Amino acid sequence: MDNQEVSMDAEAQIENTDDDRSLPFSVFKKANIPVTLKFENIVYTVKLKEQKGWFGQTKVKSEERTILKGLTGIVKPGEILAMLGPSGSGKTSLLTALGGRVGDGKGKLTGKITYNNKPLSRAVKRTTGFVTQDDALYPQLTVKDTLVYTALLRLPNSFTRQDKIKQAEAVVTELGLDRCKDTIIGGPFVRGVSGGERKRVSIGQEILINPSLLFLDEPTSGLDSTTAQKIVSVLWELARGGRTVITTIHQPSSRLFYMFDKILLLSEGNPIYFGLGSTAMDYFASVGYSPSVERINPSDFLLDIANGVGSDESQRPEAMKEALAAAYNTNLLENVINEVKGQHDICNQPIENPGRETNHFGEWPTTWWQQFTVLLERGLKQRRHDSFSTLKIFQIIFVSLLCGLLWWQTSISRLQDQIGLLFFVSSFWAFFPLFQQIFTFPEERKMLEKERSSGVYRLSPYFMSRVVGDLPMELILPSVFLFLTYLMAGLKYKLGNFFLTLLVLLVHVLVSGGLGLALGALVMDQKSATTLGSVIMLTFLLAGGYYVRHVPVFISWIKYVSIGYYTYKLLILGQYTENESYPCGENGKLKCHVGDFEGIKHIGFNGGLVSAFALAAMLVGYRVVAYIALMRIGKTKCG
Structure with missing residues (x-):
């Protein structure tokens, strides 16, 4: 032809x-500002890396490879x-370099790239669309939801919220996505739209801002x-x-x-x-x-x-x-x-x-609070099926009923059994939230890199939206678990004791989840993070004060960084007092003090405030570590 x-x-x-x-908002209208892209003598070299170690660390070799x-x-x-x-x-590599996405540590780029004879700037990034090959999209959101949330985040406040939604609807129509607008995107294990429709959604996300440059x-x-x-x-x-x-x-x-x-x-x-x-x-x-x-x-x-x-x-x-x-x-x-x-x-x-229709609205297209609320709404809609899935609810209720039956109506006369239940509760709710949260950032890495590289939002509202959005799952399920187990196991039927136990458990869950967030953000590899998390949590478990009571001095320091140690101590303080009596001796004819019980004596009834402050410090500290680790994701020359 x-x-x-x-x-x-x-x-x-x-x-x-x-x-x-x-349509009032045509995505095929003229670009706001025409941009001529020039690149001169572009050379790009990278240092070769090899995989080393157990947890995915890479060792950089001295030799370099010239890519461009x-x-x-x-x-x-x-x-x-x-x-x-x-x-x-x-x-x-060239496309990434021209799009201003070669960040620090990814290689050495030399030469000159200009946009209307100017270097890369935030204004350029605001008017640039970049469609990645792997279509980083949330699988549980519909086509329309995906584009609406993108419009709410990327279009400046010179548009009203309703105008942003109309712009997203116009993109849906003009890219021929009306037929599947209410269909979820889908993923490897969830059926959704076709490959061509996914690609058009990815392109639609970028042309929402009426870009002058499109990669x-x-x-x-x-x-x-x-x-x-x-x-x-x-x-x-x-x-x-x-x-x-x-x-x-x-x-x-x-x-x-x-x-x-x-x-x-x-x-x-x-x-x-x-x-x-x-x-x-x-x-x-x-x-x-x-x-x-x-x-x-x-x-x-x-x-x-x-x-x-x-x-x-x-x-x-x-x-x-x-x-x-x-x-x-x-x-x-x-x-x-x-x-x-x-x-x-x-x-x-x-x-x-x-x-x-400017794409450059101050330093960011929207305010911090707008970014937080949109990201929170989007996150809740994306994770609503996973957070309270039938399998998770069944798992929690089954374990709680099993605990209730195994420890059915234990009284203080069976003190060893009761403290065994308290330790199991702290152990189970150490691992469960850890493995729920450890996958959070590795699973969202591609999406975070994509949106952060485009300057869609600050890191802080994204992080806070994740922390706040996960609270329902982190707080409701353990509350249901404790309510069922507490009633069946026959722990103290006093509101004060119950709510103190519940408070300790919820803080414990949040701390364990924070450790999971930190490990996931630091390692950014699901398999390695899971292995590392298991090793750390098992170490905390062994140092928790239940299995080993006489720990050698040279390793006894582990208990002071153990989540389980502080939680176990506070759970005991929530149920017993030092001078409280329990039946002891042959046939339980004698009365002994709980503080003298062999399984509790080495834990002690002192230092409750210290334990509470330690958990509070971990609650904040682990999340600070996770936030700092995330700061390296999506960083480019222009922010």
């Missing part, structure tokens, strides 16, 4: 979608640049040709509104190939072609590389030569790659440099827009 004919067909298809634009090797180019408003190349050629990493990966055509048609229409669109793509069909304005072909980090897609085949023919068959998908041919596979089978792949890189430097590089240096018309326009 003739190249020009394909382009005209695609343009006609886009024109046909412009007939009905009666001196790339130069320009993309103007209204153009789509497609970056092609084999896996490992540096496409995603996409493999937007057609894993999609059939028809769905891929729809995605690229959306990108074409967005570009026609004056946006600058840059995308990586692995192996587009011939029809998609001719819809891209410019092509950048990479081979092992080297550029071997940069220019119009319609002239790529003619260029390679001019330097001695023509396809062996007459009809071939241009992208297939370009990927073959980028891999060093040509019609001349006698030529070694490495020699062919070197020849192509040399041909680029000889025939194309000077023209590319001249185009970059000669672009002065729109490049000096500042990226600011004081009008109603």
Whole structure:
């Protein structure tokens, strides 16, 4: 098919979608500020890492690998640049660098990247959309919910809340998502929307802000040709509104190939072609590389030569790659440099827009409180099925009833059994919240990186929304557990004793959950964090004062950092007094003081306030550690 004919067909298809634009917020309107992106002599090197240790630590080697090797180019408003190349050629690295997402510690980036002749700034980030390859979305939210919450967070306060919702609804309609707007996104174990619909939702999240720059990493990966055509048609229409669109793509069909304005072909980090897609085949023919068959998908041919596979089978792949890189430097590089240096018309326009639809609202698009409330609402809706799932409720009620039956109506005459129950309660509610919370941040890492890199919200409202949003599950389930167990086991039927025991248990649950948050945020690997959490909690358990009463001096310090030790002590103080009597001796004919009981004597009845303060310090301290550990997630040069 003739190249020009394909382009005209695609343009006609886009024109046909412009007939009905009666919606108040059209996502295909013109960009607020056109942005010309230039990159000059981009070199990116990383230090090689190897996995070491038990808990996922990495050791950095001294040797470096150069991922990008001196790339130069320009993309103007209204153009789509497609970056092609084999896996490992540096496409995603370049896209990440151009999008300003190469943060500290990820490698060394040199060269010059400018946006309208200005360096990366927060204003640029506010007007930039970035669609990742893996579609980081919450599985339990519907399509409409996903876009509405994104609009509430990313659109500035110059929009009313109702206007933000209308903007999200317009995106749903114009991206053809009306049919599935009330369907959940889904995930690996939850059925939801299709792959193409997921990708359109991801694109919709970014175009909500009417971006001037739009970056996409493999937007057609894993999609059939028809769905891929729809995605690229959306990108074409967005570009026609004056946006600058840059995308990586692995192996587009011939029809998609001719819809891209410019092509950048990479081979092992080297550029071997940069220019119009319609002239790529003619260029390679001019330097001695023509396809062996007459009809071939241009992208297939370009990927073959980028891999060093040509019609001349006698030529070694490495020699062919070197020849192509040399041909680029000889025939194309000077023209590319001249185009970059000669672009002065729109490049000096500042990226600011004081009008109603600005994306730059102070330092953040919304206030701290707005971010907190939206994130809290979104988090509760996302986790409502998991927090109070049937399985969890069954687990808690079953264990509580089992405890009640095993310890049925134990009286103070069975003091050893009672303190055994108290220790089991503290042990069970040490592990349960730990393993509930330890997965929190590892599971949300991709979403947090994505939204933090885009400057959607501060870290503090996100963290607080997680802490507050988890409180219902952390407080209600242990309360139900204790109520059932307490009544059946025959512990002291006094409101004061019950509520003191409940208070101690709830604080204990919050502290154990805080430890889980801290470990998850520090390690950011579910398997390693689980192993580490098990080791730490078992250590605390053994030092809790129930199993070992005469601990050697050189290791006795462990009890002073043990959550279980302080909780066990406070649970005993909540049930007994030192001079309280219990039956002892043969057949229980004697009366002894609880304070002299062998299982309680070494715990003692002193230091209740110290134990309370220790738990309070842990309650705050573990969460501070988790917050500090999260500060490294999503950090880039511009915040």
